[in-house]
Amino acid sequence: MTRITRLEPSKHIRGRFLVFLEGGEESLLKVTEEEVLRFALHTGKELDDAALAQLIRAAGLSNAKATAARMIGARPLAKGELIHRLIQKKIPSDCAQAAAQWLEDIGAIDDLAYAKMLVRHYAARGYGPRKIRDEFFKRRVSRDCWDQALEELEAPDDAIDRLIERKLRGNVPNRKELNRVSAYLARRGFSWEDIREGLARYGAGLEEP
Template identity: 45%
Template sequence: MRVERIERSKHKQERVLVYLEGGDLLRITESELLRFGLYVGLDISPETVVQLQKSGARSETRVRAANMISARPLSKKELTRRLVQKGSEADDAGAAAEYLENIGALDDAAYAAMLVRHYSAQGCGPARIRDELYRRGVPRELWDEALETAPDAQETLACVIASKTRGKPLNEKDYKRLSDALLRRGFSWGEVKTALRTAGAALTDADDGL
């Protein structure tokens, strides 16, 4: 097959379009253009066309992967899953994620620590954070180390309770509503009970001082 025309895509900066005689079109990247030495008038075999198609798909997947993690942090598993959802072959998606991990652009341990900081700042407890780590595809062996960076549960609970009560004493209904809300945030019943008891004592002491 003879190469009739080569031009850059108007829609994707990284893509190069190679038009072959007979109307066939190859979508590749600059990497394939240089590696295969393509130029207008070159005759290429059907086997080379297949190689170009496969190599072009791998290169485009790698570019897409880099664009995804530059837009927002992702775990390796999340990135691979999203690439497949966008139409990449599973092997190409896995290879792209592996490449980015090898060059340090993708780091599950750093991502796990970031998630712990984020959800801790949102007032979430260990159970809720574990759910998020699982949902986002962070390997389990990284959870414990990441969770060690979380603030003390009682400190977090004290901040959440203070923001909810605003210094007002809790009646039985308020106590039940607040405890249920804190349990949904991922704290254990023991942690919640201790925090509410401490907060209640502080509020009572403040009232006694009036």
């Protein structure tokens, strides 16, 4: 049996309580009011191994939820990236996944809405579909959302035309300049076909590498 030697509210975080234990592997647990009420915690209460394990699990999940809420309060995150960041903070994988699922269930995270936001952001900065897909992958956006989010993306013609004009400034390019511009556009995530068509519109031809 493990006895609670002291139960007191946290001086730093409202709604959190500190549970000091005697004779257990965990000398201190941080819980919320929900766990205090659910487990009827009080100084002097004795917990058997099963009850202690349940309390530790509940405390871990509450901590994961609180940490996850703070993370998405700082900036939007995809569900997969949120789970990854929670695990990096030494939160058990099952608690991290449960916390992320809880936030998704209440509508606090939404991979599709987040993916559409990324599309608008990177399109406005003159990036193409491949760059945006790279960002989806890097930010661990669910692949189920990729195609639907990319439907928000307008045809790349105008963006490519603006970038070519910015680089060539109305000059007739030589082969070296064409290669430099095409490589630049490829790095920004545009396909070779779209690049070739853009250069053709500009008045130059480009053979696909």
